[in-house]
Amino acid sequence: xAGVIQSPRHEVTExxxxxTLRCKPISGHNSLFWYRQTMMRGLELxxxxxxxxxxxxxxxxxxxxxxxxxxxSFSTLKIQPSEPRDSAVYFCASxxxxxxxxxxxxxxxxxxxx
Amino acid sequence: DAKTTQPTSMDCAEGRAANLPCNHSTxxxxxxxxxxxxxxxxxxxxxxHGLKNNETNEMASLIITEDRKSSTLILPHATLRDTAxxxxxxxxxxxxxIIFGKGTRLHILP
Numbered sequence: 001x002a003g004v005i006q007s008p009r010h011e012v013t014e015x016x017x018x019x020t021l022r023c024k025p026i027s028g029h030n031s032l033f034w035y036r037q038t039m040m041r042g043l044e045l046x047x048x049x050x051x052x053x054x055x056x057x058x059x060x061x062x063x064x065x066x067x068x069x070x071x072x073s074f075s076t077l078k079i080q081p082s083e084p085r086d087s088a089v090y091f092c093a094s095x096x097x098x099x100x101x102x103x104x105x106x107x108x109x110x111x112x113x114x
Numbered sequence: 115d116a117k118t119t120q121p122t123s124m125d126c127a128e129g130r131a132a133n134l135p136c137n138h139s140t141x142x143x144x145x146x147x148x149x150x151x152x153x154x155x156x157x158x159x160x161x162x163h164g165l166k167n168n169e170t171n172e173m174a175s176l177i178i179t180e181d182r183k184s185s186t187l188i189l190p191h192a193t194l195r196d197t198a199x200x201x202x203x204x205x206x207x208x209x210x211x212i213i214f215g216k217g218t219r220l221h222i223l224p
Contacts, residue, residue, distance in 0.1 A: 048211065
């Protein structure tokens with residue numbers, strides 16, 4: 001199995017630029033989660049989808065952040081405009097729908113905003 | 115907010131059993147105890163979960179006290195590759211979300 005695939009693995013951009021992070025969940029999984037990890041705040045859930053529908057976006061920090069899941073095999077997290085405080089590792093995870101199921105995490109995207 | 119309390123860090127000698135404690139004194143009757151770990155520069159990885167009975171799999175054992183207010187994750191023969199941050203999480207089967215706390219940073223010493 002390929003596991004959860006994220007791209008790019010590393011992204012360096014300048015403040016004010018648009019950033020798009022991509023995620024391909026494990027085939028057959030129907031829940032998808034976006035997390036952000038920083039030294040100061042640890043691992044935070046930003047948003048999650050069930051069957052391509054956003055269920056809880058309460059963790060999305062600001063309107064500059066948006067996430068979409070146009071189909072079961074693809075999701076994006078977009079930051080526009082980006083700011084230096086958005087620098088973090090962004091993880092995508094997927095699971096079978098239903099509470100308590102094991103989440104499988106991708107390798108993460110390390111974002112640096114200069 | 116995380117519902118668990120864990121030591122910030124622990125050391126364990128290679129080849130010995132690593133015992134990682136977790137307090138969850140406010141756990142509800144329908145909530146399970148989950149453990150994940152995060153090896154440096156990787157995404158978190160599921161280890162094990164349990165409700166009230168002790169559980170064992172190929173990675174670890176989970177011992178939950180009778181009152182369910184605390185638990186211990188046991189790595190029976192720790193190796194250097196077990197160096198990671200270990201997260202104890204309380205979660206019901208109705209919860210899609212995982213709320214991660216700060217975890218325990220486990221150092222396996224050669």
